[in-house]
Amino acid sequence: MTWPSRRAPQAAAPVGTVTVGGIDPGPPSDEDLPISLYSSHRPRFRGRAGTAASTVSTLVVIGGLVALIASPAAGSFRNGFLNIHQMWIALAGDPSRGILSVGKGFVLNIWLSLLCEVIVLVLALGVASLRLTRGPVLLPFRALAIAYTDFARGVPVILVMLWVGFGAPSLGIKEISTQSPVVYAGFVLVFSYSAYVAEVYRAGLLSVPRAQIQAARSLGLSSRTTLYRVVLPQAVRNVLPALLNDFTSLQKDTAIVSTLGVAEAVHSAQIAGGVEFNYSGFTVASILFLLITIPLTRYTDRIMNKDRNRRLAGTTA
Amino acid sequence: MTVDERPGRVSNATPAPDPASPGSGPASPGRAPATSERSNRRAKDDLDRLPVLRATGVHKSFGPLEVLKGVELTMATHDVVCLIGSSGSGKSTLLRCCNLLERIDAGTIELFGHDLADERVNEDLVRRHTGMVFQSFNLFPHLRVLDNVTLAPRRVLGVDRGAAEARAKELLERIGLADKAHEYPDRLSGGQQQRVAIVRSLAMEPRLLLLDEVTSALDPELVAEVLDLVGELAHQGMTMLIATHEMGFAREVADTVCFLEGGRIVESGPPERIFGDPTEPATRRFLQRIIDAGRL
Ligand SMILES: Nc1ncnc2c1ncn2[C@@H]1O[C@H](COP(=O)(O)OP(=O)(O)O)[C@@H](O)[C@H]1O
Ligand SMILES: [Mg+2]
Numbered sequence: 001m002t003w004p005s006r007r008a009p010q011a012a013a014p015v016g017t018v019t020v021g022g023i024d025p026g027p028p029s030d031e032d033l034p035i036s037l038y039s040s041h042r043p044r045f046r047g048r049a050g051t052a053a054s055t056v057s058t059l060v061v062i063g064g065l066v067a068l069i070a071s072p073a074a075g076s077f078r079n080g081f082l083n084i085h086q087m088w089i090a091l092a093g094d095p096s097r098g099i100l101s102v103g104k105g106f107v108l109n110i111w112l113s114l115l116c117e118v119i120v121l122v123l124a125l126g127v128a129s130l131r132l133t134r135g136p137v138l139l140p141f142r143a144l145a146i147a148y149t150d151f152a153r154g155v156p157v158i159l160v161m162l163w164v165g166f167g168a169p170s171l172g173i174k175e176i177s178t179q180s181p182v183v184y185a186g187f188v189l190v191f192s193y194s195a196y197v198a199e200v201y202r203a204g205l206l207s208v209p210r211a212q213i214q215a216a217r218s219l220g221l222s223s224r225t226t227l228y229r230v231v232l233p234q235a236v237r238n239v240l241p242a243l244l245n246d247f248t249s250l251q252k253d254t255a256i257v258s259t260l261g262v263a264e265a266v267h268s269a270q271i272a273g274g275v276e277f278n279y280s281g282f283t284v285a286s287i288l289f290l291l292i293t294i295p296l297t298r299y300t301d302r303i304m305n306k307d308r309n310r311r312l313a314g315t316t317a
Numbered sequence: 318m319t320v321d322e323r324p325g326r327v328s329n330a331t332p333a334p335d336p337a338s339p340g341s342g343p344a345s346p347g348r349a350p351a352t353s354e355r356s357n358r359r360a361k362d363d364l365d366r367l368p369v370l371r372a373t374g375v376h377k378s379f380g381p382l383e384v385l386k387g388v389e390l391t392m393a394t395h396d397v398v399c400l401i402g403s404s405g406s407g408k409s410t411l412l413r414c415c416n417l418l419e420r421i422d423a424g425t426i427e428l429f430g431h432d433l434a435d436e437r438v439n440e441d442l443v444r445r446h447t448g449m450v451f452q453s454f455n456l457f458p459h460l461r462v463l464d465n466v467t468l469a470p471r472r473v474l475g476v477d478r479g480a481a482e483a484r485a486k487e488l489l490e491r492i493g494l495a496d497k498a499h500e501y502p503d504r505l506s507g508g509q510q511q512r513v514a515i516v517r518s519l520a521m522e523p524r525l526l527l528l529d530e531v532t533s534a535l536d537p538e539l540v541a542e543v544l545d546l547v548g549e550l551a552h553q554g555m556t557m558l559i560a561t562h563e564m565g566f567a568r569e570v571a572d573t574v575c576f577l578e579g580g581r582i583v584e585s586g587p588p589e590r591i592f593g594d595p596t597e598p599a600t601r602r603f604l605q606r607i608i609d610a611g612r613l
Contacts, residue, residue: 214418215455215514219469219521220445229472233459310503 083280090272090281099275105268106288109254112182112264116189116254117247123190124197125232131202145198152195158256161188165260185257193250200242204235241307244300248293255289265289367430369394369525369556370415374424377410384410386580387424392525392558397551399567399588400560402577403603408560411577412527415558416447429524445473448518449527452534454510456502456517462489463498466517473521481520488516492546508539512546519550526550528559544570564604564613568592576600 045053068074069082093101130138130145152160165184169177208231216226236243258267265288269281370392377385384407392398400408413419414426417433417440426433428443456465466485470476476484489495492512494505502510511531518526528547532540544566551557551570561567567574568588575585576599584597592613595601607613 211451211453211455212457215449215451215457217441218416218418218444218447218449219517220441220473221469222441222473225472229468230457234457237459 079278081279081283083278086272086276086278086280087284089276090269090284093268093272097275099272100263100268102265102268102272102281102284102288105263106265106285108182108262108264109251109257109289110292112186112189112257113247113251113254116186116193117250119190120193120197120250121243123194124201127194127198128201128205129227131198132205149195149198152192153199155192157188157192157253158259160192161185161256161259164188164191181260181262182257185254185260185262189250189253189257192253193246196246196249197243200239200246201235203242204239205231207238208234237307241300241304244296244303248296248300251292251296252289255285368392368427369396369429370558371427372411372415372424373427375411375414375421375426376423377407377414377419377421384580385414385421388577388580388582390575390582390585392556394524394556395554396573397555397557397571398559398573398575399571400558400575400577401562401564401567401603403606406577407580408577409529412449412529412558412560415525415527416444416449418449441473445469445521446523447525447527448521448523450511450514450518450529450531452530454502454507454514454534456510456514458502461499461501462494462505462513465502465513466520469517470520485516485520488519489513492516506539507535508542511535511539511543515543515546515550524556526555526557528557528561530560530562532561532563562612564592564607576603578603 069078089099090102093099093104127145127149130141131149133142161184164187165181168179168184171177212230212234213226216230217223221229254264255266257264258270261267265285266282269285272281273279368391370390372388372390375385375388376383388407388411390398390411400411402408410419414421415428415433421434428447431438433443456462457468460468463482463485466488467476467478467481470481470484471478486495486498489498492515494509494513494516497505497509497513502513505513511534515528515531531547532543535543540563544563547557547559548566548570559567559571571588573585574588574591575582576591576595576597577583578599584591584595584600591600592604595604604613
């Protein structure tokens, strides 16, 4: 069997052709070469042209946004959400008219998120460790830990919040029913987030090679010391971005506490909005949250990149 | 290779256990610390007479796969025993049974006179006195070289930081890596990492060192620096059980070479005999394969 020639039929160019009229044909044009490597697009902006291009595009985008907000059609939006005077009232509060300070409320959000995060970090580690135990004796605990993480991650936080916030006071058990809503709120946040963070920890613990554990045990380190000095530091380092992400979420979800009437930032903004028929308070609360969460997410990204570089650099043998 | 002759090993290169330091004295857990010089020496002499390791009829299976089918092996203090055998013959498994990373199914392994199956034997104590170095180094990547070396002395023996670091620096100095003390392991070459791993084991002053193909993961040009260190340890009298594919090294450094095949030690003896005039056909076949591969 003969294969068809893979050589494209070429225009016969007899050897030693003399250029007619002494005109140098110059370098072959793209069409003359068998494979084209020329871009069919226009060349990208490079160097100073690139800087100029990015400046122009930035100005266009910002200008567009400003024009949108400043346009007469957006007047009611400006007045309802971006009213500087109203924003100030909401931020500072006005006790004489029952307007709570969003700023003061936000202090509660921060405080609550920090306290909850600390408890979550400890509890979640316990849950994750339980899930990773082996042996028949601990089976019921393992099952319990799995049931808990499935449940707590499967139900919306706001539902648990309503459930506990309104259910617990109606139980009629003194120790449980007479707690302040802040306590209920803290309990719910810890309950929900411990499940998420436990799963993050578990992924981290599983990411540490077993050879590391064997090396540690071979040196005579106890299982406890191995966990705390060898496994956990590596596990946490491997999942630090995920832990920070969950912390950012927890920080934001303190807003759900508003459903229980706790005077935190969002609830205070709601009150201000109700009294003034103006929603600039919500803008204030949003800005406050962003002031915390944006640096946090930037930081998370940085860690993630550093971590990725470290991994990609690899080890040499 | 620099260690081709071993004129009279320094017999007390492995220092006698210091009764003041917690957890030393492997053969005498619970024994009151010897107070007089004489009783101290007597305890050490006892220890030297005992076999460091005695394996009899060791069987080990992983599920249906029986890896060890009656291994017999005895090692005295200062012995250097090389385990050779093809990949999958159970060398690693045997080593791992000796420091209880694996439990055997039948037979006995005695370490420093203690039956490892005895339920009073504490596996952490076994490992404290038995160093193990792995093919893949397994340095702790989150700790600097110095902290890799001091971790166990500090956390297991309770040595204070200053003393542990001084000792670690001394050891690193000896392998020429003092300047890397504050680097993380991934900044070191494989050969350097493996030497740090060996030093990390040495920092616990083990009475027995288990080396599991410590050069198999290294680029060829890095093998020598690690083998030189192991040879030096042998020269100083360290008791070592070494699984290796480096036949030239085994020939130079071993007192006894054991050929492992089919779950048993088929043949063992001094390196000159095993490599020069093996009696078992299986050993001959194995060595022929090694020669054909150009590795002897
Ligand atoms: N933990 C384990 N589980 C199941 N099989 C194993 C395990 N460890 C080793 N083996 C098997 O036991 C045999 C011997 O392995 P190994 O001791 O590592 O051999 P060597 O070190 O001589 O190459 C191999 O077939 C290996 O697959
Ligand atoms: Mg092996």
